[in-house]
Amino acid sequence: MTEPTSGVAKQELHDFLRTADKLTLDDRKLLIQQALLLIEQNYVHLPLKAAMHAVNPVQRLRLLAARLSRQTPATMGPEWRFHAELSEIFHSVRDLHTNYLLPLPYAGKIAYLPYLIEEYYTGDERHYVVTMTVEGFTAPGFGPGVEVTHWNGVPIDRAVEHNAARFAGSNPGARHARGLQSLTIRPLRLHVPPEESWVVLTYVGADGIRRELRESWRVSDNQPSFVDADRLSVAAVAQGLDLGADEIGRATKMLYVPEAVTPLETLGGAELTAEPAAPGADLPTSMPGFFRARSVVTPSGVFGHLRIFSFSVNDPGAFVREFVRLVELLPQDGLVVDVRDNGGGHIYAAEFLLQTLTPRPIVPEPTQFVTTALNQRVCGQHKENPTGEIDLGPWCPSMEQALETGAVYSGSFRITPADGANAIGQRYFGPVVLITNALCYSATDIFAGGFQDHRIGPVLGTDDSTGAGGANVWTHALLKLLLELPSPVPGSPYQPLPGQAGMRVSIRRTLRVHDLAGTPVEDLGVASDHRHRMTRDDVLHGNADLLARAGELLAGRPVRRLDVRVTGTGLTLSTRLVDRADVYVDGRPAVSVDVTGPETTVTVPGAAGAGVIRVEGFEHGELVAARTILPLS
DSSP states (O other): OBOOOSSOOOEEHHHHHTTOOOOOHHHHHHHHHHHHHIIIIIOTTHHHHHHHHOOOHHHHHHHHHHHHHTOOTTTSOOHHHHHHHHHHHHHTTOOTTSEEEOOTTTTTEEEEOSEEEEEEEETTEEEEEEEEEOTTOBOTTOSTTOEEEEETTEEHHHHHHHHHTTSOOSSHHHHHHHHHHTTTEEETTTSOOOSSSEEEEEEEOTTOOEEEEEEEOEEEEOOOOSOOTTSOSHHHHTEEEOHHHHHHHHHHHHHHOGGGOOSSSSOTTOOOOOSOOOTTOEEOOSOTTTEEEEEEEETTEEEEEEEEOOBOOSOHHHHHHHHHHHHHHSOTTOEEEEOTTOOEEEHHHHHHHHGGGOSSOOOOOEEEOBOOHHHHHHHHHTTTOTTSSOOOGGGHHHHHHHHHHOOSBOOOEESSOHHHHTSSOOOOOSOEEEEEOTTOOTHHHHHHHHHHHTTOSOEEESSSBOOOOOEEEEEHHHHHHHTTSSSOOTTOSOOOOGGGOEEEEEEEEEBOOGGGTTOBOTTTOOBOSEEOOOOHHHHHTTTHHHHHHHHHHHTTSOOOEEEEEEETTEEEEEEESOOEEEEEETTEEEEEEEOOSSEEEEEOTTOTTOSOEEEEEEETTEEEEEEEEOTTO
16 A cells, blocks of 8 residues: 555554653552542543443552552553543443543644545445545555445444443433544544554455555654643633544544635634625635535525534634625525534633524523532632633622532523624524534533524534533633632642643533523433434545435425614615514613514604614514624614
């Protein structure tokens, strides 16, 4: 075969592992002690996980600590075995927010094979197919479209399930998806290295000939994240991220779509257009690492398709503005919002986005701490928001009261500010369908839950539900920092971790709103309203059948219009499928008018000097469209 010629620096796995034994026995003992602290005192899902999965990570950590206490530097065994056991304890709770992050030299590295494998269905029969190869890689009869039958001699379906059992995942669909994904890309920050140095792949080419391909695992630096989750910032505090999916997403772009890799979160100098997307064409975006926007032609019509790869941004306002710019240039007869494989990120970004697709006010998901003494201590330190970055005051009274009431969880309060989640209002007025899969997690679970709870449109899943990650996640380093700011607290239990190791923990669990109010997202996820099994055309030819199915769900649904122009002392309304308009000036009702034609002029007292004007459009008494304008901005 031909070696890849891309610019990705790589080395063989066995060469990399020669540099990997760094931790002392005392380092290992410290890591166990700090893991026990996080799981026992900070981990919000511990009661749920013990009940749902019959696991006891606290006892397992205590047993590991006891074994380490009887060991010496000469008898403690290889480091990879320690990493494997500690990782397995974290994996046992099936929570992709709660991780042991391996130290140097694993941090920042990925192990990968030079091809990607995806699955599709023919009826009820599952198939596995190579969909992409690293640039420059060739082998006889090998390339996108070849069917994979065996993995190291094991039938591929069984190999995926065996792999799935080793990695976290809150439901069977999520575990299966992780098992398939980790066959070819593994972030070494979260996963111990592959046990095998090479993989023998059995495949059938287009010529019908069965062949075998032996390829060694490679190790490379991954692209860094834009967000520093260890530093005190709103982005770090409001994290809802499956780090594994985020690492794999960045690695996939680097290996297979290098043109989408950018040095900055937003490319201010990007060449953009104000022209609507032509049928079948892509729109250029200032955030190619986060969005792909295009007009798609389906048997049911021409619709917008906007893929959101990640919510992991520092500036949720800029993220929402770019989303709005793109959807306003896409076809207005229907929009497909596609969040497959999106591991989440900034919870604000996910919940701020919802308002742009619905006239209904957005209610952000509330969250809860588990009521331990250490969590109460952390909340008390930031009760008055002394740093200006995190206000934990709302949770404090219930945390303090829990000593008397025996409550397991604190009161529930939102992370996302309600005013930000409703600041700009609806910006797209056609019907919307959301596409999800089992790799949607965390802030993406929150987005999908909000989409469904606010009845924005149908959820079309390529799996039965999303990945079911319902929490805000904080790192060990951030928790340590929270007890050091604005001034250090004496006797903090958090200690620096050796070798740049790290840990993450679900700190606040999220709950659904409206009809499912109070229902946790963790382990349940967001159920699909409609199910589509991926076809061969989907995985090899741009999701053709999936988008056709989405088009069927959009076709025939109402396409509304509500444009508002301020004209001196009044407003001019351009409408479609609206029979009544109510106008609010700076939050107060001003006027209500019947709409009988496509354009209506309304005299509105106070419109000329208003800070915010909101127009709500109704059809047969139901709120169907809304427009928020800021005349003085």
